[in-house]
Amino acid sequence: MHNLESDSEDELPPGWEEKSTEDGNVYFISTCTNKIQWTHPRTGKKKVIPKELPFGWTKTVDESGKTLYVQKETGDKTYIDPRLAFAKEEKKHVHDFRQKYDGSSTAFQILHGVDLSGKCALITGSNSGIGFETAKSLVRHGCTVIFANRNMESTQTAIEEIVKETKASEDNLKTVHLDLASLHSVKKCALAVKTITSCLDILILNAGVFGLPYIETENELETTFQVNHLGHLYLTLLLEPVLKHDSRVVFVSSESHRFASLKNVFTQQNISMTRDQYSSMMAYNNSKLFNILTAKVLSEEWRSKNIRVNSLHPGNMVFTNLSKSWWLYRLVFFLIRPFTKSLQQAAATSVYVATSADLDGVTGLYFNNCFYCEESTLARDKDIANEVFAMSLKMIDDRMGSEGIEKYIDRYCVANIQSER
Structure with a gap:
C-alpha cells in the first residue's frame, strides 16, 4: 500500500x-x-x-x-x-484527512480490508475500461453492483469474467439497459433500478464518449454533451428517491475541464454545441466541466440529506476504448500507453471517493490521484454552476417534461434564465 x-x-x-x-x-x-x-x-x-x-x-x-x-x-x-x-x-473537521494514496495506488489497495457486503452500487459504462475495473473491485469486496450500459451483450461478457475472477455470486451482479444518448432510455433505466433496489449506496457516473464528429441524438442534442453530461444529470435526479443517508454520488470528470470554453454558450441559450461551432475536443472539455459544476450544485442540494456528491479525474490519457471514435486518437493513445496508468490505477480514485471511510461527510470536492485538489476557476464559479444547472433542467423539461425533476425546475427558476450573462 x-x-x-x-x-x-x-x-x-x-x-x-x-x-x-x-x-x-x-x-x-x-x-x-x-x-x-x-x-x-x-x-x-x-x-x-x-x-x-x-x-x-x-x-x-x-x-x-x-x-x-x-x-x-x-x-x-x-x-x-x-x-x-x-x-x-478522530476528525475535528470533516476535511481533516491525510493523503494515504497517490497516482500509483490501485483500486485493490484502496479496498484492502474493506467489507462492502450489503452495499449496492450502480456504475454507468461498466462493461469495459475504468468502469469495468471499478465494478470488479467493488464486487471482489462483497458489493452488489448494477451494471448500467448500452451494450447488454458485452455487459454479460464482463459479468461472466468478473464472476470467474472474483468467485462472486452472479446474483450480486445486476444489469439494466442504459443508453445515455436517449433521455427516454435514461427514464426507463431509473424505473428499472427502483425495481432492483430501494437503497443505492453508491452511484458512479463513469460512462463517456470522446472524439466524436458532430452527431445529434434522438433528442436533437449534440451526442458528447448528452452522453457525458445531460443524460447523467437526468439519471441522477431520477434516482434521488433511492439515494439515502450516507449514499455517495461520484461524477467521473477529467482534467480536460481546465480547457473548457463557455464563449457564446449563455447568449445562445444552448450549452450543447451547435454544428457550426463544433469542436470534438472542446465538446469533451465542456462536458467534463459540466460534470464538476453539476456535482457542486447537487452537493449543496443534498448536503442536509447527507448524500455526498464529489467529482474526480481518473488519470491522464488512460488507455481505454474511450478513444475508439477516431483513428488519430487511437494512435495517440497507443503510443502513450506505456507511460499511463493501468486500469487498476485509473479506477483507484473512483473507488477511493466511493468507499473510503476517510471521506465520511466529505462533499463538493474534486479529486485527482486519490486526493482532493483545486478545480479550474470556471469550475469554482457558483453563478456559472447554477446557470448551467438551470439550463440543463430546461433542456430536459423541453424534451421529457418535468416529472421527477419538478422541485429543481421550480427552485432554479428555469423560466427566468437571463437572456444574457
Whole structure:
C-alpha cells in the first residue's frame, strides 16, 4: 500500500503498544510503567477502529480462552486485532484527512480490508475500461453492483469474467439497459433500478464518449454533451428517491475541464454545441466541466440529506476504448500507453471517493490521484454552476417534461434564465 503518512509522526515511541477494545476504541499502554491512555503518546490524538473485522477475517477463541483472529483466505492466525491496521485519528473537521494514496495506488489497495457486503452500487459504462475495473473491485469486496450500459451483450461478457475472477455470486451482479444518448432510455433505466433496489449506496457516473464528429441524438442534442453530461444529470435526479443517508454520488470528470470554453454558450441559450461551432475536443472539455459544476450544485442540494456528491479525474490519457471514435486518437493513445496508468490505477480514485471511510461527510470536492485538489476557476464559479444547472433542467423539461425533476425546475427558476450573462 502506498501510504504517504509520515512514519515518524504516527510511529509509537519505544516501550508503547497499541491495543483495542471490543467497541472499536484504541488505547495505548506503556510496557515499562503499565500506564494506559486513550491518546497517541506522540501526536496526542485519539484513534478509532472499525467496529467490524476487516473483510475476510473471523474471530475465534483458542484452547486457553484467548481471542484469536483468522484470515479465511490464507489461514493466517494472529492474536493482534487486525482492525488496528485500519485505525484512524478522530476528525475535528470533516476535511481533516491525510493523503494515504497517490497516482500509483490501485483500486485493490484502496479496498484492502474493506467489507462492502450489503452495499449496492450502480456504475454507468461498466462493461469495459475504468468502469469495468471499478465494478470488479467493488464486487471482489462483497458489493452488489448494477451494471448500467448500452451494450447488454458485452455487459454479460464482463459479468461472466468478473464472476470467474472474483468467485462472486452472479446474483450480486445486476444489469439494466442504459443508453445515455436517449433521455427516454435514461427514464426507463431509473424505473428499472427502483425495481432492483430501494437503497443505492453508491452511484458512479463513469460512462463517456470522446472524439466524436458532430452527431445529434434522438433528442436533437449534440451526442458528447448528452452522453457525458445531460443524460447523467437526468439519471441522477431520477434516482434521488433511492439515494439515502450516507449514499455517495461520484461524477467521473477529467482534467480536460481546465480547457473548457463557455464563449457564446449563455447568449445562445444552448450549452450543447451547435454544428457550426463544433469542436470534438472542446465538446469533451465542456462536458467534463459540466460534470464538476453539476456535482457542486447537487452537493449543496443534498448536503442536509447527507448524500455526498464529489467529482474526480481518473488519470491522464488512460488507455481505454474511450478513444475508439477516431483513428488519430487511437494512435495517440497507443503510443502513450506505456507511460499511463493501468486500469487498476485509473479506477483507484473512483473507488477511493466511493468507499473510503476517510471521506465520511466529505462533499463538493474534486479529486485527482486519490486526493482532493483545486478545480479550474470556471469550475469554482457558483453563478456559472447554477446557470448551467438551470439550463440543463430546461433542456430536459423541453424534451421529457418535468416529472421527477419538478422541485429543481421550480427552485432554479428555469423560466427566468437571463437572456444574457
